[in-house]
Amino acid sequence: MQRAGFVDVAIVARHDPFRGTSKEKTARKFGVEGISMIARKPG
Amino acid sequence: MATSCPIELDVDQLRREISFIYARVAEDPTGDFHFHRGPGYAVSLLGYDAAEVAAVPAANSASFAGVGNPHCVAAIEAGETVVDIGCGAGTDLLLAARRVGSRGKAIGVDMTPAMAERARAGARAMGFDHVEVRVGDALELPVESGTIDVVISNGVINLTPDKDRAYAEAFRILKPGGRLQLADIIVANELSEKIRSDIDLWTG
Numbered sequence: 483m484q485r486a487g488f489v490d491v492a493i494v495a496r497h498d499p500f501r502g503t504s505k506e507k508t509a510r511k512f513g514v515e516g517i518s519m520i521a522r523k524p525g
Numbered sequence: 526m527a528t529s530c531p532i533e534l535d536v537d538q539l540r541r542e543i544s545f546i547y548a549r550v551a552e553d554p555t556g557d558f559h560f561h562r563g564p565g566y567a568v569s570l571l572g573y574d575a576a577e578v579a580a581v582p583a584a585n586s587a588s589f590a591g592v593g594n595p596h597c598v599a600a601i602e603a604g605e606t607v608v609d610i611g612c613g614a615g616t617d618l619l620l621a622a623r624r625v626g627s628r629g630k631a632i633g634v635d636m637t638p639a640m641a642e643r644a645r646a647g648a649r650a651m652g653f654d655h656v657e658v659r660v661g662d663a664l665e666l667p668v669e670s671g672t673i674d675v676v677i678s679n680g681v682i683n684l685t686p687d688k689d690r691a692y693a694e695a696f697r698i699l700k701p702g703g704r705l706q707l708a709d710i711i712v713a714n715e716l717s718e719k720i721r722s723d724i725d726l727w728t729g
Binding site: 500 | 575593599695706710711713
């Protein structure tokens with residue numbers, strides 16, 4: 483994102499979207515998690 | 526469309542697989558998938574506002590398959606112009622449309638025609654005439670440069686073979702000072718090339 487030019491990049495929340503799915507174990511194995519983040523175009 | 530990818534991967538096959546899976550989600554969200562769908566999931570695991578989600582037609586929210594919550598990171602204001610990259614059946618798009626109101630505009634972009642049509646139907650059902658849905662790709666957004674206040678996306682950039690280009694496209698369409706409010710998945714562990722080339726894992 484910073485390579486694209488974005489600034490003020492920040493992760494605001496983390497989520498566990500695979501909890502309770504058949505892929506939960508795979509997600510845990512690979513360290514997969516959901517995130518919500520913000521970034522800004524300078525201006 | 527030419528795309529680049531940092532690993533050996535059949536980009537056209539990936540595109541076909543993604544279109545196939547998400548067309549199935551649009552047509553039959555109760556089908557057998559290995560990811561969650563629906564409004565209950567959005568509220569219970571991702572922190573969406575239950576009342577706001579309840580205002581979205583069930584035909585749209587049933588196909589919701591996001592992985593985070595782009596609305597929780599900053600408020601979308603009345604009068605703003607929003608683009609939802611990979612809008613799917615339109616839950617996030619319709620929530621954004623409600624927030625920007627009739628003085629603003631909400632534009633959805635999705636590569637799956639079935640999803641785009643579902644999102645358009647949802648906008649009609651909610652009486653929104655400030656919503657437009659375009660069939661297009663995250664790597665070549667059908668949006669004019671420098672015209673957008675907020676870009677949102679939920680669980681889509683991870684499906685693109687060229688993340689740098691996807692971020693560059695979001696950057697291109699934003700106005701100076703505009704915001705990218707992104708929900709997606711990240712992977713903490715280093716993955717082998719074999720795993721990164723497995724299309725089943727990309728689409729899962």
